[in-house]
Amino acid sequence: MAIGIHELRGAVRRVAVDLENSADDLNAADAALGDGDIGITLLNAFRALAEGAGDLPDDMGAACLDMARTVSKHSSSSFGTLLATALVACGKSLKGRETFEDGEIAALMDTARDAILARGKASLGDKTVADSLDAAARAAREASGSVGPALADAADAEVEAFRDKPNNVGRARMYGERSVGMPDPGMMAFARLARAAAGR
Numbered sequence: 001m002a003i004g005i006h007e008l009r010g011a012v013r014r015v016a017v018d019l020e021n022s023a024d025d026l027n028a029a030d031a032a033l034g035d036g037d038i039g040i041t042l043l044n045a046f047r048a049l050a051e052g053a054g055d056l057p058d059d060m061g062a063a064c065l066d067m068a069r070t071v072s073k074h075s076s077s078s079f080g081t082l083l084a085t086a087l088v089a090c091g092k093s094l095k096g097r098e099t100f101e102d103g104e105i106a107a108l109m110d111t112a113r114d115a116i117l118a119r120g121k122a123s124l125g126d127k128t129v130a131d132s133l134d135a136a137a138r139a140a141r142e143a144s145g146s147v148g149p150a151l152a153d154a155a156d157a158e159v160e161a162f163r164d165k166p167n168n169v170g171r172a173r174m175y176g177e178r179s180v181g182m183p184d185p186g187m188m189a190f191a192r193l194a195r196a197a198a199g200r
Contacts, residue, residue: 012049013053018196019042032185033184049067062091064088065087102146122169139151
């Protein structure tokens, strides 16, 4: 399946609608391990992204870079910075292209993961959104049908897989063993974004 600007605009708008209902839950999860602002951060960013979705260029690389600028403008949180970083990395890899295929999503997840690991000075296994992106990449490679639902299911499963591990990086690391048993807010946020983008 070819993914172009029409599909991207639709995904952005679906995420924006979902966040109107889920931002408070994300804030609550973040309050247990951080600043409690991840939900409002994403809500503000995706409200702006949805408002400007119709103006995104057909070039998918340029569209991702435009989205990164919007996220940076409307989000000052660490998660917003990581999201913008991922969009920039994906934008560079898609420069000059108006579509990409389902089969390329895994490589895009790899690109986003590596950019976030470098920016956040983290490693896989640290219980961060990078672990979710890694799981999403694996699921995308193994998907026998539509990639979006498989990716979303993998992101949900990864939240639970890491729940009983400690956070080792970012603000949450200060909680040490107290973070065991708590879901990572960034991983939860990615799962929510993936699910909404897939229309689930």
